[in-house]
Amino acid sequence: MALAAVLLAGACEGSKSQSAPSPGATTTSQSGASSSPAKAADTVLGRPYQNPVYEENFPDPAALRVGNRYYAYATQGGGSNIQVLTSPDLIHWTAGPDALPQVGRWASGGKTWAPEVLAVGGKYVLFYTEHDQKSDKQCIGRAQSNSPGGPFVDNRPAPLVCQPALGGSIDPNPIRGADGALYLYWKNDGNCCGKPVQLWVQRLSPDAGSLRGSPVALLSNTRSWQGNLIEAPEMVTHGGRYYLFYSANDYGSDKYAVGYASCRGPIGPCADKSEQPLLSSAAMAAGPGHPFVLDLADGSSVMLFHAWPPDAIGSAVPGRQLWLEPLRWVGGEPRMSPPD
Numbered sequence: 048m049a050l051a052a053v054l055l056a057g058a059c060e061g062s063k064s065q066s067a068p069s070p071g072a073t074t075t076s077q078s079g080a081s082s083s084p085a086k087a088a089d090t091v092l093g094r095p096y097q098n099p100v101y102e103e104n105f106p107d108p109a110a111l112r113v114g115n116r117y118y119a120y121a122t123q124g125g126g127s128n129i130q131v132l133t134s135p136d137l138i139h140w141t142a143g144p145d146a147l148p149q150v151g152r153w154a155s156g157g158k159t160w161a162p163e164v165l166a167v168g169g170k171y172v173l174f175y176t177e178h179d180q181k182s183d184k185q186c187i188g189r190a191q192s193n194s195p196g197g198p199f200v201d202n203r204p205a206p207l208v209c210q211p212a213l214g215g216s217i218d219p220n221p222i223r224g225a226d227g228a229l230y231l232y233w234k235n236d237g238n239c240c241g242k243p244v245q246l247w248v249q250r251l252s253p254d255a256g257s258l259r260g261s262p263v264a265l266l267s268n269t270r271s272w273q274g275n276l277i278e279a280p281e282m283v284t285h286g287g288r289y290y291l292f293y294s295a296n297d298y299g300s301d302k303y304a305v306g307y308a309s310c311r312g313p314i315g316p317c318a319d320k321s322e323q324p325l326l327s328s329a330a331m332a333a334g335p336g337h338p339f340v341l342d343l344a345d346g347s348s349v350m351l352f353h354a355w356p357p358d359a360i361g362s363a364v365p366g367r368q369l370w371l372e373p374l375r376w377v378g379g380e381p382r383m384s385p386p387d
Contacts, residue, residue, distance in 0.1 A: 089372075089373060091136070091137050091138065091343070091347075091349055091371060091373070092136060092137070092343060092344070092345060092347075093345075094136055094138055096137075096138040096371065098331070098332070098368075098370045098371060098372070099332075099354070099368035099369055099370050100137070100138055100140065100369050100370065100371045101119075101132060101140045101368060101369035102365055102368055103124075103125070103142075103365060103366070103368070104124050104125070104363070104364070104365060104366025104367060104368070105119070105121040105124070105130060105132070105353060105366075105367065105368065105369040106121055106122040106124070106160075106337070106353050106366065106367040107121055107122040107160060107161040107162075107218075107279070107337040107353065108120070108121050108337060108339055108351045108352065108353055108369055109121075109161075109162060109163040109164070109220075109339045109351075110137075110339055110341055110351055111164050111165075111166065111171075111195055112341070113166070113195045115135060116133055116134065116135060117133065117134045117135070117136075117137055118131060118132070118133055118164070118195045118196060119131070119132040119133075119134070119140065119351070119369070120146060120162040120163065120164060120173075121162070121353075121369075122159065122160045122161055122162070123157075123158075123159040123160070124366070125142070126145070127144070127145035127146070127147075128145055128146075128147040128148065128149075128150060128156070128159040129145060129146040129147040129159060129162045129173070129175060129197070129199075130142070130145075130146075131143040131144070131145075131146045131196050131197065132369075133196065137341075137349065137371060138371075140369070143196050144196075144197070144198075145197070145198070146162070146173065146192075146196060146197035146198065146199055147159065147162070147173065147175065147190060147197060147198065147199045147201070148197075148198050149200075149201075150175075150177050150188070150201065151177070151188045151190070151201035151202075151203055151206070152201075152204065153179055153180060153181065153186075153188070153203065153204060153205050153206055154177035154178055154179060154180065154186075154188060154201075154206075155177075155178045155179075155180050156177070156178070157178065158176070158177060158178045158185060159175055159176065159177050160175070160176040160177075160185070160217060160218075161175065161176050161217060161218045161219065161279070161337070162174065162175040162176075162219075163175075163219055163220055163221055164195060165221040165222070165223070165229070165255060166195070167229070167253075167254060167255045168253075168254060170191055170192065170193060171191065171192050171193070171194065171195050171199070172189060172190070172191050172221070172255045172256075173189070173190040173191070173192065173197075173199040173201075174187060174188070174189055174207070174219035174220075174221050174231065175187070175188050175190065175219065176188075176216075176217040176218065176219065177206075179205075179206050179209055179211075179215070181205070182209055182211035182215065183211075184209065184210075184211045184214065184215030184216075184236065184239070185215040185216070185217045185236050185239070186206035186208060186209035186210075186211075186215055186216050186217075187206055187207050187208040187209070187216050187217065187219045187231075187233055188201050188203065188206050188207060189201060189203060189207045189255070189256070207231075207257075207258065208231070208233055208249075208258070210235045213235035213236075213237055213242055213243075214235055214236040214237040214238070214239045214240045214242045214244075215235070215236040215239060216233050216234070216235055216236065216247075217233065217234055217236045217278070218233055218234045218278050218279045218280060218337075219231060219232070219233050220232040220233065220279075220280050220281050220282060221251065221255060222282050222283075222284075222313075224284065224289075224313040225284050225287060225289075225313075226313065228250060228251075228313070229250070229251035229252070229253065229255050230248055230249070230250055230251060230282070230313045230314070231248065231249055231250075231251050231255075231258070232246065232247065232248045232265075232280040232281075232282050232291075233246070233247050233280065234246055234247070234277070234278040234279065234280060235247060237276075238275055238276040243267065244267065244268060244275070244276045244277055244278070245264040245265070245266065245267045245277075246264070246265045246266040246267075246277060246278075246280045246291065246293060247262045247263065247264055247265065248262065248263050248265055248282075248313065248314050248315070249261070249262040249263065250314070263314050263315060265280075265291060265308075265310070265314075265315045265316070265317045266280075266291060266293065266308050266317050266319060268295055269319060270295070270306070270319065270321065270322065272295070272296065272302075272304065272306075272321075272323060272324060273295035273296055273306070274295060274296035274297055274302060275296075275297075276295060276296070277293050277294070277295045278293065278294050278295070278298075279293055279294040279336060279337040279338070280292070280293050281293070281338050281339055281340060282310070282313065283340045285342070285348070285376060285381075286376070286379060288309070288310075288379065289309070289310040289311070289312060289313060289317075290307055290308070290309060290310065290381060291307060291308040291309075291310050291317050292305060292306070292307045292325075292338045292340060292350075292381075293305070293306055293307065293308070293338075294306075294336035294337055294338065295324075298334065298336060299334070299360070299361050300334060300360065301328040301333040301334050301355075301357070301360060302328075302334070303328075303333075303334035303335065303336045304324035304325075304326060304327035304328070304334075304335065304336070305324055305325050305326040305327070305335055305336060305338045305350075305352065306319065306320075306321030306324050306325055307320055307321055307325055307381055308320055308321075309380075320380065325381065325382075325383055326338070326350070326352070326372075326383050328357070330357065331357070332354035332355070332356070332357065332368075332370060333354060333355045333356070333357040333360050334354060334355050334360060335352050335353070335354045335370065336352060336353060336354075337352055337353055338350050338351070338352045339351040339352065340374060340381075347373065348373070348374040348375070348376065348381075349371055349372065349373055349374055350371070350372050350373075350374045350383070351369065351370070351371055352370050352372075353367035353368060353369060353370065354367065354368060354370050355367055355368075356368070
């Protein structure tokens with residue numbers, strides 16, 4: 048498999064220190080064993096592919112399957128506030144028009160990060176990060192469309208989630224839990240301004256238009272490899288259990304990596320399971336991050352993420368490219384498939 052990824056979780060620009068990549072960096076499995084990048088194509092849904100599956104800049108990817116097509120969304124780029132790709136097979140991608148031509152009136156524009164889309168009641172709800180004019184912090188907005196490709200419209204007078212006292216709120220991840228309820232996960236952007244960083248959750252209303260109850264802090268950066276931040280939460284249900292994937296460390300370096308926690312339910316408590324990263328830099332990709340997990344029709348699972356070319360960390364061109372790797376479940380725990 049072509050895994051070796053280092054992905055940069057682009058939506059999280061609170062920490063921008065640039066570190067040189069380590070020569071000969073390798074992908075590391077959850078057990079800590081190093082392995083080399085794959086030399087040949089892997090397969091998804093029976094089709095061979097090679098990484099990156101999209102070679103242009105496509106940071107902070109998320110995806111949605113609608114019928115027999117996949118939609119992928121990413122942080123601003125190419126003149127769009129929110130980039131959109133479509134694909135019939137997760138391998139061949141076609142760029143579409145801007146999914147969010149106009150940000151909400153509460154936002155200043157120019158910092159549109161980490162979008163995710165959820166299908167709700169025959170419509171599509173977009174959660175995205177933008178700069179809030181009132182608080183002068185990055186906050187989370189909500190927009191809606193009749194089509195998964197947009198255009199999405201945000202009619203709200205204010206962000207849906209904003210924690211200015213904690214540095215702002217970024218990286219929204221909406222899910223429908225195993226209990227049928229909707230939940231929103233995010234990160235407080237404390238590393239923007241010397242504050243602690245945590246991953247949060249709060250229940251959403253059935254139409255995903257408002258929040259219910261109070262926010263709950265789930266996870267913080269307590270491992271040495273995580274550096275000064277944890278971000279890009281991605282809650283996944285598998286086999287009736289909850290797994291919270293995340294990115295950590297400096298997104299602008301080869302130290303950026305992916306870990307996960309096991310959670311008792313959609314609002315925790317969660318226990319960090321990654322003494323070492325589940326996915327880290329390798330010879331073919333650097334700083335892998337912003338993971339998004341898809342369970343496929345054939346029963347397999349894959350992880351989408353972004354990564355830099357190792358010789359172009361921090362570059363505008365090609366930037367953070369879109370990668371796809373198999374994800375195995377072993378004894379109820381996620382593992383990245385080793386390279387061939």
